[in-house]
Amino acid sequence: MDNAEASIASAPLPTRATSRRRNNVVFQLWRFIALNVRMASMILKGDH
Numbered sequence: 001m002d003n004a005e006a007s008i009a010s011a012p013l014p015t016r017a018t019s020r021r022r023n024n025v026v027f028q029l030w031r032f033i034a035l036n037v038r039m040a041s042m043i044l045k046g047d048h
Contacts, residue, residue, distance in 0.1 A: 014022070021027050
């Protein structure tokens with residue numbers, strides 16, 4: 001158990017900009033739309 005706790009304690013923390021992007025609703029909505037468009041284009045292409 002100590003090994004897991006040490007691993008978690010030594011994990012890198014996100015930068016301030018990364019934290020802001022993760023909590024920004026507009027940015028997350030944009031990423032959600034982009035992901036859905038990408039999946040839809042793969043499905044419509046039919047090369048899967």
